[in-house]
Amino acid sequence: MTSVDRRTFIKAAGIAAAGSRLQMLAAATHEAGQTTAANDHIQIALIGAGIQGQGDTKNAVQVPGVKLVAVADCYDGRLAHSKELWGNDLFTTRDYREILARQDIDAVIIATPDHWHKQAAVDAMKAGKDVYCEKPMIHLYSDGPEIIETARSTKRIIQIGSQRVSSIVYAKAKELLAAGAIGQLNMVTARWDRNSSIGAWNYTVPLDASPETCDWPRFLGSAPKIPFNAEHFFQWRKWKDYGSGVAGDLFVHLFSGTHFITGSHGPTRAMATGGLRFWKDGRDAPDVLLALFDYAEGFNLSLRVNFVDGGDESEGLIFTGSEGIMEIAGSTVTVTRSPREKEPGYTVGTFTDAMQKRYIEQYRQKYPVEHPTGEPPVGVEKFVAPKGYSDSYDHFHNFFDSVRTRKPVVEDAVFGFRAAGAALLSNLSMEKRRMVEWNPNTMKLA
Secondary structure, three states, X not given: OOOOOHHHHHHHHHHHHHHHHHHHHHHHHXXXXXXXXXXXXXXXXXXXXXXXXXXXXXXXXXXXXXXXXXXXXXEHHHHHHHHHHHOOOOEEEOOHHHHHOOOOOOEEEEOOOHHHHHHHHHHHHHOOOEEEEOOOOOOXXXXXXXXXXXXXXXXXOEEEOOHHHHOHHHHHHHHHHHOOOOOOEEEEEEEEEOOOOOOOOOOOOOOOOOOOOEOHHHHHOOOOOOOOOHHHHHOHHHOOOOOOHHHHHHHHHHHHHHHHHHOOOOOOEEEEEEEOOOOOOOOOOOOEEEEEXXXXXXOEEEEEEEOOOOOOOEXXXXXXXXXXXXXXXXXXXXXXEOOOOOOOOOOOOOOOHHHHHHHHHHHHHXXXXXXOOOOOOOEEEEXXXXXXXXXXXXXXXXXXXXXXXXXXXXXXXXXXXXXXXXXXXXXXXXXXXXXXXXXXXOOEEO
């Protein structure tokens, strides 16, 4: 196996940090009033101005040369607040098709509930708009091929919003794994525990929520038609008709990161279990989910999401290899190298003293002592992203660079389908109460 020495590790970390500082400097320069050439200017619209949509847009408009000109949402209060955030000249509407009809919009951010991702993305690309679509890309498996084919036929740029694939932290992990820092990968263990009411999707319902302020029929779209329900509208992730549960919300991030770092297309089979353990409030999405996945590359992935226990919120991935482990926690990558033994060892304690002596003498002739003064210490190296670093900003920066240059994005529809398709295997396995299979190359259920 190839080892990564300290000098190489630190040099690469420094290069990554310098690149990040340049990007942050560019953002600061833009905020200070730097203008961009006319042909570099990009006008965007937001479709779905909820928590994620507004957060995405705040990151997007920090990228030089990007301006928000329109917002669509089914709740009047969010349209009003969008004007408070970005100016009264902002065009707002409940119907995103009015946005797509405008010729002055180059790209859209889609941050709707999951069950609207496919239709909004397809409509936008057919209208000539480039698309940044929040994860998970799909709500149903049938969504994936249609989005991929529409992107191909319209030649539009589409980027899926799992920002970790643009992160310098994950890029460092990818580099280290490829360099053999932990030897041969055999296991990835990932977790995302969100131990609070807000973390469990109990988002605040505004006091004026009503059929008058909320476009309930438009929100429902392809979902079953039921009377107005404010919790369904504002806490939609709790129901399968609109969202994809913890798998689509959180597992998909862990899959995106794993696939980016390892270069894998996805798992071949999955087995999951879980259920509603604490938040028995009418939701039908589980609050605890555990799943195991097999990869053809020779490693397994173990995932866990927990909305129940009393600890702090926690997210992380651990890559276990034949010569060490690599852990991603927040903005840090830590590699702990522990090279495999160079000799098989022996168990001779039950033999006679004479046989023990004889055996050890022959053993040491074949396997001389490599470190007479003791084993070398375990190597530990750490890469930490610069303070204030934002992978969300980098993800949008990469997207708008592709919009300008027409170069491929870092997370296209095929990557997005493979990540979301893998994540939703968890829901399928729970539903069927058995192992399920998936072909990550053809992106089809077996």
